[in-house]
Amino acid sequence: MDAKDWLLLRILEEDSTQELSEVADLTDLTEAEVEDRVSAMEDDRIIRGYCASIDWEKAGEGVAAATVNLKVTPERDFGYDRIAERIARFPQVSSLRLISGEYDFEIRVTGRNIQDITRFVSEQIAPMEQIRETGTILVMKSYKENGRILYDRKEGERLLFSF
Structure with a gap:
């Protein structure tokens, strides 16, 4: 991949x-x-x-989101891949990442409300044999997603800058 391909991908991603x-x-x-x-x-x-x-709020549909961190027991001969493939199939899971640190996976979960999310985590994710621990962090408000700023600024409005 050359520099023009990289630039092309960045433009399309935006x-x-x-x-x-x-x-x-x-x-x-x-x-x-x-x-x-x-x-x-x-x-x-x-x-x-x-x-x-x-913007689901502007569309008239509420949506709740959470980041759920998981500690898992990797499978012999497959490591983390098979459990990741299983988790990724759930429509409530919008992203799934293998991470370093205290937890093994970070998943982004969405639902119509907080109860949908808690029910999904407690009934679908937590009972999986390989899941040892979950940690759920509710998203209160999103300002940027997938490289896109989610708030509107008035025309000509400038951000304050100070040292």
Whole structure:
């Protein structure tokens, strides 16, 4: 992957709905080159898909979120992979990461309310044989998700800066 591919990926990650001509201008590539590179990265599964960033509160639907940290017992011959694959299949799990430190996994869980999340963790995650401990942290408010700022600033409003 060269520098232009890296830049192309960053641009698409920021906003994959941009016109091909805009992306070409930003990368100093032709539209055909952008199209070919994107197609090749989709074929190679570097680009896994495209998604919308949704403000569920503005959409009129409440959504609750939590980070759940897990201590697990790795499986012989499979390590963490099989338990991760099992957890990843739940639609309530929006992200799953193997982490270092006190816990082994960090999962991001969403539900319609806090009760949905607590029920999911206590009835689906905690009873799994490999799960030794869970630690749930409720998300009170999100300011940035997947590289996108979630709050609106008024036109011309500047952030304060001081030393």
